[in-house]
Amino acid sequence: MESSMPLILGKCEFLNPGGSVKDRVALKVIEEALESGDLAPGGVVTEGSAGSTAISLATVAPAFGCKCHVVIPDDAAIEKSQILEALGATVERVRPVSITHKDHFVNIARRHALEANELAAKDKKVSQVDGKDREPMDGCVPDQEKENPALLSHCNGGFFANQFENLANFRAHYEGTGLRFGSRLMAMWMHLLQLQALVVPWLVFLHFFRRRVRKSSVS
Incomplete structure (x- = not known):
């Protein structure tokens, strides 16, 4: 259960x-x-x-x-x-x-x-x-x-x-809050991928945040 x-x-x-x-x-x-x-x-x-x-x-x-x-x-x-x-x-x-x-x-x-x-x-x-x-x-x-x-x-x-x-309102979350979620939880999501039968949705979601983290690191 x-x-x-x-x-x-x-x-x-x-x-x-x-x-x-x-x-x-x-x-x-x-x-x-x-x-x-x-x-x-x-x-x-x-x-x-x-x-x-x-x-x-x-x-x-x-x-x-x-x-x-x-x-x-x-x-x-x-x-x-x-x-x-x-x-x-x-x-x-x-x-x-x-x-x-x-x-x-x-x-x-x-x-x-x-x-x-x-x-x-x-x-x-x-x-x-x-x-x-x-x-x-x-x-x-x-x-x-x-x-x-x-x-x-x-x-x-x-x-x-x-x-x-003010678009800064949007950017505060797109460039900050969302990225913070992704970077903090990425390691956990990688672990969950091994346990999920439906892998594709997780991979798409993970790919988005991986790109965001890489873009942030480069800039």
């Missing part, structure tokens, strides 16, 4: 620093944004999320010297806000509206990133014109902060993580 039981494998992603697999996504998103220049060192990462992605971004961003600004609907559990704030993120709670509305929490997060970039560019231009190398707190001037409190300390530029449309 025991020999007919299926093999079930699990990976304890809840042991990641942020408590979920979304840590991998947050890390990849921020790394690629910094490499491409879309996110400047010391800039702010914005996201509209009341879930684990927000927590992961708030966990990862400070490791790269960046800030995190999260916009969430005000009907989300207060514990989410408390966790995010404990991680150092700025939390903005807004009324729930349709995703097509300009004030949907995701659209607000996207807008804040654009506003932060505009504010950073404006501040840089002013510094160049007056010939002074100004270093106000967090790169912002008080008047600008008063005009838009949501962008407080966000003046080194912004980047909208855009978790649902």
Whole structure:
């Protein structure tokens, strides 16, 4: 009876620093944004999320010297806000509206990133014109902060993580999670091949991961 039981494998992603697999996504998103220049060192990462992605971004961003600004609907559990704030993120709670509305929490997060970039560019231009190398707190001037409190300390530029449309989300798993599964379990699969009557499906699956591991080793 025991020999007919299926093999079930699990990976304890809840042991990641942020408590979920979304840590991998947050890390990849921020790394690629910094490499491409879309996110400047010391800039702010914005996201509209009341879930684990927000927590992961708030966990990862400070490791790269960046800030995190999260916009969430005000009907989300207060514990989410408390966790995010404990991680150092700025939390903005807004009324729930349709995703097509300009004030949907995701659209607000996207807008804040654009506003932060505009504010950073404006501040840089002013510094160049007056010939002074100004270093106000967090790169912002008080008047600008008063005009838009949501962008407080966000003046080194912004980047909208855009978790649902950012291909870094996919690449985090295709180049990371999947490859990690394959490399760790390949030795065990080779042993299982000797015990399986239906060898072809296993060989196809194994071949995919062998190619992925070899490609990764070469690069």
